[in-house]
Amino acid sequence: xxxxxxxxDHEHAPDHGHGHAGHSHAxxxxxxxxxxxxxxxxxxxxxxxxxxxxxxxGSLALISDAAHMLTDAAAIALALVAMRxxxxxxxxxxxxxxxxxxxxxxxxxxxxxxxxSAWLGYEAVRRLIAPPEVSGGLVLATALVGVVVNLAAAxxxxxxxxxxxxxxxxxxxxxTDLYAFIATAVAGAVVLATGFGRADAIASxxxxxxxxxxxxxxVRDSARIxxxxxxxxxxxxxxxxxxxxxPLVEEIHDLHIWEITSGQxxxxxxxxxxPGGDCHAVRRELQRRLREExxxxxxxxxxxxxxxxxxxxxxxxxxxxxADGADVDEHCADAHGPVHRSGPHRH
Numbered sequence: 001x002x003x004x005x006x007x008x009d010h011e012h013a014p015d016h017g018h019g020h021a022g023h024s025h026a027x028x029x030x031x032x033x034x035x036x037x038x039x040x041x042x043x044x045x046x047x048x049x050x051x052x053x054x055x056x057x058g059s060l061a062l063i064s065d066a067a068h069m070l071t072d073a074a075a076i077a078l079a080l081v082a083m084r085x086x087x088x089x090x091x092x093x094x095x096x097x098x099x100x101x102x103x104x105x106x107x108x109x110x111x112x113x114x115x116x117s118a119w120l121g122y123e124a125v126r127r128l129i130a131p132p133e134v135s136g137g138l139v140l141a142t143a144l145v146g147v148v149v150n151l152a153a154a155x156x157x158x159x160x161x162x163x164x165x166x167x168x169x170x171x172x173x174x175x176t177d178l179y180a181f182i183a184t185a186v187a188g189a190v191v192l193a194t195g196f197g198r199a200d201a202i203a204s205x206x207x208x209x210x211x212x213x214x215x216x217x218x219v220r221d222s223a224r225i226x227x228x229x230x231x232x233x234x235x236x237x238x239x240x241x242x243x244x245x246x247p248l249v250e251e252i253h254d255l256h257i258w259e260i261t262s263g264q265x266x267x268x269x270x271x272x273x274x275p276g277g278d279c280h281a282v283r284r285e286l287q288r289r290l291r292e293e294x295x296x297x298x299x300x301x302x303x304x305x306x307x308x309x310x311x312x313x314x315x316x317x318x319x320x321x322x323a324d325g326a327d328v329d330e331h332c333a334d335a336h337g338p339v340h341r342s343g344p345h346r347h
Contacts, residue, residue, distance in 0.1 A: 032160035039153040057138035102166030109169035110218025117211035124204035131197035140188030146181035165262035180207040240340040248277035
């Protein structure tokens, strides 16, 4: 099979304008897969039995739990596939590799939870209005077994790397299911003790609320990554103010902070250094601050001088009058985002 192979030997000479902080893009073979596979086996085996018992008992709570366990199994399977795709090295047009396959998986898990919660919510309300006959004993016994199975599955998944939004998405499915089984067990006990058939539907509504909460969180967090928003907890203006306060830094603009995938923040910025300043020293200091204070190790900084123009300067950036009469940088009259300078300034 014909294909292109690229073997590159780069000899890097010192450069003036650009700096890239040391970082690693390697994705390990992950012991996570072992834990996810263990959880998948537990859930799949129990789910098959729960469907049969739910049909026999006439319990919507059990069938809703089984449906949720089906999404648990699908979520874990999808997470495993996404992990394998994300581990592939970057090549061709995919310069980041397929790392965001994990975010696609997390978003799919969130959307699945939302769709399933809508269906189960409708069924639960219908059963509140006209409650069917429910076998409390079967519901209680099956739910208690479900609690044990989901505890084991949740323990397996808690051993995996939950900083990955992909793994967290699958984990949220399992934890929500655990809470659902607890609610179902309570409903079964109530039906068995009092004959109050609507307890089954009420338990289903509790499950729906938990599913909505988990689903909204996953969709929101994955959407932030797809929309290139700054990682939660990192304020770009605060980062810029911290960097522009470094010695010799005159201005920072075109600052962008985003996540390649969950737990892998990246930053790029254009830095203007005072005339005569050591660009390399400034770049190293800024990258140190990003690494130590914000844990941003994937930082690409373009560092230039600002000030006088002359034949002996490495690179000089002059200022010209803009359309509104204000001084703007000749090289970047339309900066993307706010411009940060030393001293008080507006964001």
